[in-house]
Amino acid sequence: MKINIYISLAIVLLSFLSCKKFIEVDPPSNKVVSETVFTTDATATAAINGMFSTFANGSSSDFPSGGSTIYLGMYSDELKTTLTTASVIEFQDSKLSTTNSVVNLNFWRKAYNLINIANSCISGLEKSQITPQLRAQLLGEAYFVRSFCYWNLVTLFGDVPLVTNVGDYNNVAQMPRTPSDVVIARVLADLSESKSRLKAAYPSAGRFRPNYFTVLAMLSRVHTYLGNWNDALVSSNDVIGSPMYQMEADLNKVFLIGSTEAVWQAISDVEGNNSTEGAVLVPNTPVTTIPQYVLQQSLIDSFETLDKRKTSWMNNKRVAGNIYTYPYKYKVRFNVEKTECQMMLRLAEVYLNRAEAKAHLNDPTALDDLNKVHNRAGLVSLAGLSGQSLIDAILKERRFEFFAESGLRWHDLKRTGQLNAVIGALKPSWSTNAKLFPIPEAEILVAPNLIQNPGYN
Incomplete structure (x- = not known):
């Protein structure tokens, strides 16, 4: 191998x-x-x-x-x-x-x-x-x-x-x-x-190496994926309870170095490179340069008109009369001064992990956690939700909050069993076997005990 x-x-x-x-x-x-x-x-x-x-x-x-x-x-x-x-x-x-x-x-x-x-x-x-x-x-x-x-x-x-x-x-x-x-x-x-x-203190300046709360935020993610709701609740509680972390009121500050919402960030040593996402997703300045990656129209259309995430975390570029909408969470393509860096774990995810855990545990305060994220986007509070309708609202909020972010949408679709319904409806080439990546052929050729995943030749 x-x-x-x-x-x-x-x-x-x-x-x-x-x-x-x-x-x-x-x-x-x-x-x-x-x-x-x-x-x-x-x-x-x-x-x-x-x-x-x-x-x-x-x-x-x-x-x-x-x-x-x-x-x-x-x-x-x-x-x-x-x-x-x-x-x-x-x-x-x-x-x-x-x-x-x-x-x-x-x-x-x-x-x-x-x-x-x-x-x-x-x-x-x-x-x-x-x-x-x-x-x-x-x-x-x-x-x-x-x-x-x-x-x-x-x-x-x-x-x-x-x-x-x-x-x-x-x-x-x-x-x-x-x-x-x-x-x-x-x-x-x-x-x-x-x-x-x-320990609670970060090992060095910035939040670029993990601390105690980074581990808890990761546990919150893992237990949410696994459906271990009590464990997800406990790990989320400790992160949210720490005064070190606060939701940024301004969406444009969320992905900055020094963001109070950051639990863990990864910083590049490459001069001028703030985040690799900004370097790739933000198009170059020439008017003829088309963005390499653009948002699916179905995602763009699913946002409410007043949702600030649509205006703060998306941007448009017109090329030859065509409008291309691309992710704009990271706004710096290249700059010697580092103002942004890769967000690995942040407080909004922990809030929505806790909301989902509470919803599954029939805790009515799940709605408070959901609205913490929902209100920050400039939207009025949701009310009167419980049971599956509340869980559905949390998953919907996750789609808007975490679009184009660390593949969280893919993991949410997979863990909730929605891949076939959502991806199958969008892509004619979709196969249920695609829920797993193929084991690379180059690895199998030199490792006789590696067995390929189903559906791959």
Whole structure:
């Protein structure tokens, strides 16, 4: 299996050191770095910083940095493309081939690359004698990244190989797919490990590395997806109860660096690059440049006229007499001064997770949480809803609040069993097997125990 496995931390650290923003650590010439990199507070912190640099930097198609928004947006019912690239069109048609390069490089391999870095950090830190408090924090961050990556893999591919130890390439290449329930159990266990180690304070300036509440927000997301309503309620309560987070009254401030709504953001080290979504989704200035990705008309038409999200988070460009409407949550295409960065988890999602949990638990205050988001969009409060009508209203609100954002719409359709009805009605090429991505053919060719998902040749 081509999972970009690094056998030693030497290779990992060398990739870290290319980032000028982080502590530069020269590996010793005669020792494997994994034996030495975690011997001081500075070098151990450099390794974790490097992990987050790998997480936030890379191709705009990578799942953590815009890929989930763009490709899952097309795969569902949010976006369509003006490009003619075959691998992109396959997402728009929701008909992926086993040789799709984006699936292989940007979703599968990127995730396993990060997982292996996290595994290397966990292994090194567990044996480390650095300052105990710092060691706990860094371990918590590594466990969080591993859980985040496995969650994305299991929700997209189903059963996937579960690699939790730093092993050699040959052993990993022989691994079969692990049942999804086992992978999900590992995700929850890793989040529990992370939660037990991280503190409320962020480890560095900004909200670019996870803290205790980041873990809770992720647990809120995972438990909502799984329908674990009591657990979703508990994790959401703690985030919402923290004075660190407040809903931004101005929609144009939500995705800024320093947003009070941000629970976790990922910042790029590339000069001039604020967010990869802004760089890709906001069209270039020439009047003849057509946006590469535009919103589905059915989505645009579904917004109420007075909904501020339609005016603040969408923009239009006229080219040759045609109007193209594109996502405008991120407004900066390129700017040396960094004012925006990738939003990974935010408070509005936690509010709607809690609203949904409360609705399933017959708690009437679910409507209050729903209206917290609904009112912010400039809409009058909803009233008189309960039971399924309330749940439907929450799911509808999620569609408007999270359009073109981290693929949340795709995950909502999937977890609520609406894929066939919604995507099937929109796309003639839709197959029920498309609820899972194909395992990349390139991986199967070198990993004899990998079995393809149903419906893919």
